[in-house]
Amino acid sequence: MDTHLHHNTHQHTEEHLESSDFLRDVVIGMSDGLTVPFALAAGLSGAVASSNIIVIAGIAEIAAGSIAMGLGGYLSGKTEQDHYTNEEKREHFEVENLREREIEETKEFFANIGLSKEVQEQATEEIARDKDRWVSFMMKYELGLDKPDPKRATKSALNIGISYIVGGIIPLSPYFFTENAIDGLKYSAIATLICLFIFGYVKSKMTGVKPLWGALRVTLIGATAAAAAFGVAKLFD
């Protein structure tokens, strides 16, 4: 029974980790994709009458935002990889050349988690027998770094970029079908706030936040951003 429960937990944790990178990307891309083009279009509706300019500005924003966020995701993935590789080289060097110091650091890890002097010594002695395993241990538990997936950066860029475009089309599409900007804004606000609510609900379910509360928070952010953009644009008009 214990083993059964135990295995379930582990399976659960691993599934959670595998899908969480993808979902995190979609959440990052879609929440900004829904919010920023929505708020930009709302802001422009306060300042210009024709929905034509809003469509052009919105499309320019979606192109800019999806590329900036997508490539930003790529870059941060690459940076994470470079960082991991550099730190791994350093740990290998230290294990080879600064063995005494690494032994002290390993002992300190075991001291910090609350083991006795005796078990600290034994555990360190056992870990230090296999240098590769020792380096993995130091990477993960001294530095808190997980080995990044080498395809992560590219996948991340695509996931974020596409989610941004998908999100951005929703608030913008009403302006395609209306002459007047304020009419477009009405339909855009209805469509976007509903989508933000659903999106916030699903996202909260996944991350273990109370779904209704989470959905309201996400919707409120979108509404606040749009109202601020509307007000500021009217002010500078």
Next chain:
Amino acid sequence: MDTHLHHNTHQHTEEHLESSDFLRDVVIGMSDGLTVPFALAAGLSGAVASSNIIVIAGIAEIAAGSIAMGLGGYLSGKTEQDHYTNEEKREHFEVENLREREIEETKEFFANIGLSKEVQEQATEEIARDKDRWVSFMMKYELGLDKPDPKRATKSALNIGISYIVGGIIPLSPYFFTENAIDGLKYSAIATLICLFIFGYVKSKMTGVKPLWGALRVTLIGATAAAAAFGVAKLFD
């Protein structure tokens, strides 16, 4: 000597961790703040002749983007906190009520890092003596969760939002002083690409990426986003 080096490393690591949250926020806010308003204004320059509309659109975008990103940072900080609190409760419950299973999981941790059966047993027995310490250990090393700073969410929102505004003013300001959009675009491109290069250089220095290469990558993202927005806006005009 060993101890000295060792202490230095630890101090270094901790300073790195303390400032890294702030710097991460600034990097997140400023890179998007420099890139997206720059690209949006560039896109509009391809489609509208007057720089007046670009200024209004740019200001609406900066308002929208800073709020969306700032509040987004706030929300993700809060979510992280809720998640930590929930998981901590669960671990406390498990340590109280599913002791055998937690003992197995703790042993498994020590088995995975390569300790012998004997040391696994001893280490687990010692850790399980103090329930609070045991829970902290499981939180950090089984689940890989660090206790979040409760003020983090608010600080993060402000850091990201303000960095976005500061970043966004740079590409937009030339349009304030030019009548013609294309003139504005020229000065905006020069000012923004220089700032992106400096920003990319400093960011790369901090994260341990080759600075020149990192600076070029960041600049290229900005230029690509602007070119795409320009092209797409012209297409839809």
